[in-house]
Amino acid sequence: MVSARSPTLTTITLFVVVFAVETVARLLGVFPALFVLAPPVTTNPWTIVTSVYAHSGPVHLLWNAIALLLPGFILEHQTSELRYHAFFVAAGATAGVAEITIGPLLGSPAGVLGASGAVFAFIGYLLSANRLAEAAIGGVELSGRTQLLAFVILAIAVTVATGQPGVALIAHFTGFLVGLLAGRAHLLRRSPDRSVPSSR
Incomplete structure (x- = not known):
């Protein structure tokens, strides 16, 4: 059941509100300065x-909203609202910065916008933080470097499989990898409620 305070629905609402503001910003000619992440980051x-x-x-908005629904609804039951939103912004920002740093070297446009990097992070998180993944990874002795290499290969495979012309592939790769690593560390797991005494 979806809560009235669902962070997923709040995020999608923010997409719509921001898009409305974007429309005005385009008319005023200030859209890139307000919403497009481009180098150097220190300018805006x-x-x-x-x-x-x-x-x-x-x-673009519709596809990102649809892509967010399933992983967002699942993840919001595993974490707090604050952690949900903080991870969404942090993962999306990291993916965006990676795109404008590495993307131009591969021929991508210098500017980027959109939530797909954050959405890919949510998907990556759920893939590596679930019980099946825990059982599979926990049952095999792998060094930290080997696990990282496996995650990088998986992120490359997912990025290539979902890639299309004009899509921010570096952002997708980065978001997915950040999600895999965060999920392995259970970064968004709720803290135990210390106000309730434990039973013996």
Whole structure:
């Protein structure tokens, strides 16, 4: 059941609100300065956050909203609202910065916006933090470097499989890898409620 205070629905609402503000910003000619993350980041540092919630058009917004629904609803039952939103922004910002840093070297445009890096982080988190993954990884002795290599290979495979022309592939790869690593560390796991005494 979806709560009225669902952070997933709150995030999608933010997508819509930001898109409405984007429309005005386009008319005023200030859209790139407010919403497009581009190098150097120090010129418009707020775009590290605003770009995560901004979209290039209604179809872009719709696809990211649809992609967020399932992993978002699952993850919000495993973590707090604060951790949910903080991870979404942090993962999306990290993916965006990676895209504008590495993407131009591979021929990608210098600017980026959209939530797909954060959505891929949610998917990666759920893949590595579930019980099946725990059993599979826990049953095999792997060094930290080997696990990291396996996650990088998996992130490359997912990025290639979902890649399309004009898509921020570096952001998708980075988001997915961040999610895999965060899930392995159970970064979003709720803290135990210390106010309730434990039974013996």
